[in-house]
Amino acid sequence: MVAASWYMxxxxxxxxIGALGMLLRRNALVxxxxxxxxxxxxxxxxxxxxxxxxxxxxxxxxxxxxxxAAAEVVVGLAIIVAIFRRRxxxxxDELSELRG
Amino acid sequence: MVEAVLFVMMxxxxxxxxxxxxxxxxxxxxxxxxxxxxxxxxxxxxxQLAHLVAAVQVIVYAGAVMTLFLFVIMLIxxxxxxxxxxxxxxxxxxxxxxxxxxxxxxxxxxLSGEFVWVPAATAQTNPESTNGTVQAVAVPLFTExxxxxxxxxxxxxxxxxxxxxxxxxxxxxx
Numbered sequence: 001m002v003a004a005s006w007y008m009x010x011x012x013x014x015x016x017i018g019a020l021g022m023l024l025r026r027n028a029l030v031x032x033x034x035x036x037x038x039x040x041x042x043x044x045x046x047x048x049x050x051x052x053x054x055x056x057x058x059x060x061x062x063x064x065x066x067x068x069a070a071a072e073v074v075v076g077l078a079i080i081v082a083i084f085r086r087r088x089x090x091x092x093d094e095l096s097e098l099r100g
Numbered sequence: 101m102v103e104a105v106l107f108v109m110m111x112x113x114x115x116x117x118x119x120x121x122x123x124x125x126x127x128x129x130x131x132x133x134x135x136x137x138x139x140x141x142x143x144x145x146x147x148q149l150a151h152l153v154a155a156v157q158v159i160v161y162a163g164a165v166m167t168l169f170l171f172v173i174m175l176i177x178x179x180x181x182x183x184x185x186x187x188x189x190x191x192x193x194x195x196x197x198x199x200x201x202x203x204x205x206x207x208x209x210x211l212s213g214e215f216v217w218v219p220a221a222t223a224q225t226n227p228e229s230t231n232g233t234v235q236a237v238a239v240p241l242f243t244e245x246x247x248x249x250x251x252x253x254x255x256x257x258x259x260x261x262x263x264x265x266x267x268x269x270x271x272x273x274x
Contacts, residue, residue: 002107005210007144010111012206014118014137016199021122023195029173033121033134036165040141043157047150054229060240062153066160067252071259073165077172078266084176 007048015041026091028080032073039069106147114140127173131166138162150232 018037025031043062050058087094113136120133138161145154230236241249 002103002147006107006111007148009210010107010114010144013115014141016202017115017118017122020195020199023198024192025122027127029127029169029176030121030130033130033169036134036161037118037121037137040138040161043153044141044144047145047148047153051148051150051230054226056230056232056236057240057244059150059153059230059232059237060245062150063156063237063241064245064248064252066153066156067256070160070165071255073168074259074263075266077168078263081172081175082266 004048004052008045011041011044011048014038014044026093028083028092031092032076032080036069036073039065103147106143110140110143110147113137114144128170131169131173134169135162135166138166149230152232152234152237 015038018034018041021034021037022031025034043065046058046062046065050056050061083089083095117133117136117138117140121130121137124130124133138157142154142157142162145151145157
């Protein structure tokens, strides 16, 4: 059995890559994919922790996160499409109407 | 032994996919990288006996969510070039410094050996209790977490209604 710390390390690396992409990229779609990456990293930690703690609730939590992520993707992509229809760009730097 | 080999293979492919998401110029390549990561993580779920979650991951994430992503990419065009100017002053410098700091911190904490990743992990693990069959996951889902389950039903309804409302977005003359 691979120790849980290895899974935790992999999840940390995935989360870090996702966070870096979130901070560095300007394309709204790529930023969205980075959010999915980070969610997956957290799911992996929950599964691994649930296994070593003998607790099935880790998998139940992952199930809920999957549902929330699906709902988030639906609304987020709808917003991106709505913005694109109005502004013809997917770059978040172009969106500055709310700037004070 | 099998788990170790699978772990190394899937970890490498997950990391490669994740790096592709961030560095790919073309958004379709990013989506494919994300797909590779999602599948690799699903395999790691199966290795850890989370069968139902792995199946849901492939069906919902790799199936529905990625299809939606590709739809939107095709809809708004793949050849959007990203401008590389820094609109926020010294953004890359700050991000690089921050990432280096976090990685250094994590390395120190891990290598010192003081930090226990999962506190009760020293106890004997029992694969039977976390064998994630449909039945094993459904029992807590429909007893202990039934309220949260109903709330997700409401959430999905609201999300679907919201997406339809946004799709009917009227073009405003600016």
